[in-house]
Amino acid sequence: MLEKLKETLARTRKFFAPIEQLLTRNLSQEEILNELFELLILADIGPATSQKIIDGLKQKSRKSGQADLKALLKQELIDILSSEPATVNDVFPAVWLLVGVNGGGKTTSAAKLASKYQSQGKKVMLAAADTFRAAAQEQLVLWGKRLNLPVIQGQTGADPASVVYDAVQSFKARNYDLLIIDTAGRLHTYANLMSELEKIKKVINREIPGAPQEILLVLDSTIGQNAIVQAREFNRFSGLTGVFLTKLDGTARGGSVLAVVEELKLPIKFVGLGETEKDIMEFEPEAFVEALLS
Numbered sequence: 001m002l003e004k005l006k007e008t009l010a011r012t013r014k015f016f017a018p019i020e021q022l023l024t025r026n027l028s029q030e031e032i033l034n035e036l037f038e039l040l041i042l043a044d045i046g047p048a049t050s051q052k053i054i055d056g057l058k059q060k061s062r063k064s065g066q067a068d069l070k071a072l073l074k075q076e077l078i079d080i081l082s083s084e085p086a087t088v089n090d091v092f093p094a095v096w097l098l099v100g101v102n103g104g105g106k107t108t109s110a111a112k113l114a115s116k117y118q119s120q121g122k123k124v125m126l127a128a129a130d131t132f133r134a135a136a137q138e139q140l141v142l143w144g145k146r147l148n149l150p151v152i153q154g155q156t157g158a159d160p161a162s163v164v165y166d167a168v169q170s171f172k173a174r175n176y177d178l179l180i181i182d183t184a185g186r187l188h189t190y191a192n193l194m195s196e197l198e199k200i201k202k203v204i205n206r207e208i209p210g211a212p213q214e215i216l217l218v219l220d221s222t223i224g225q226n227a228i229v230q231a232r233e234f235n236r237f238s239g240l241t242g243v244f245l246t247k248l249d250g251t252a253r254g255g256s257v258l259a260v261v262e263e264l265k266l267p268i269k270f271v272g273l274g275e276t277e278k279d280i281m282e283f284e285p286e287a288f289v290e291a292l293l294s
Helices: 002-008 010-023 029-042 047-064 069-081 106-118 134-147 160-173 190-207 226-234 256-264 285-293
Strands: 094-099 124-128 151-153 178-182 214-220 242-246 268-272 280-282
Touching: 002 010, 002 285, 010 029, 010 069, 010 285, 029 047, 029 069, 047 069, 047 256, 069 256, 069 285, 094 106, 094 190, 106 124, 106 134, 106 178, 106 214, 106 242, 106 268, 106 280, 124 134, 124 160, 134 151, 151 160, 160 178, 160 190, 214 226, 214 268, 226 256, 242 256, 256 268
Parallel strands: 094 178, 094 214, 124 151, 124 178, 214 242, 242 268
Antiparallel strands: 268 280
């Protein structure tokens, strides 16, 4: 896992390399921390989270008397990434909902999750509730064929909640373990989008009390701090349980992971590490930080 993460984070690690060099220079701690703040900003961590890291380093070094700033920095990053509980639902049958903007990777993420749990022996069903884009449904159907999984879909322009209702009925009737629902990422207005998502959630909960057990916000890590802006908007949608961070292999902006957790108080639960259905892993803060600073 560590080697895969190192490979995935190769571009991001280039932005963290100057940090490692800085920590070995013969400077005062105050000088190092001042320069470190600037480097953290350049690594796309964001000003608020960067300041929290600097404050945490000052506190940790005072408390422990430790001069090894690299070890303290690792621990500070791990503490931030571990600050929100990231336990993934492991009780089945379950319904999972994927939300986020168009182009963020929701459909591919649905396929990756389906493949992951299919490989664990779970009976998985997919639902194409993005009825506003024919291409989104077609893409999910192709993934269903590739993975040999059933995909419930409706006509283009159909009410997404009605597609979800049909999917839940099929899910219950066929005694499947996991239903993963791909939703639309853009309606005419933001208010319409949130209203539609709330409607879908109510339909699911009415048919299966306690569901959906996971509502994952799919964020494209390549957009860096813009991911925070997106996440703030979707964070108004009640019930988000965590983040699925996509395209981590193609970005130099992996530092935004820290800002997502710290500023939005949402745990990262899964990361996408490539383009195939196998390129997925549950997020582990220690492994992520080790890969980033190794």
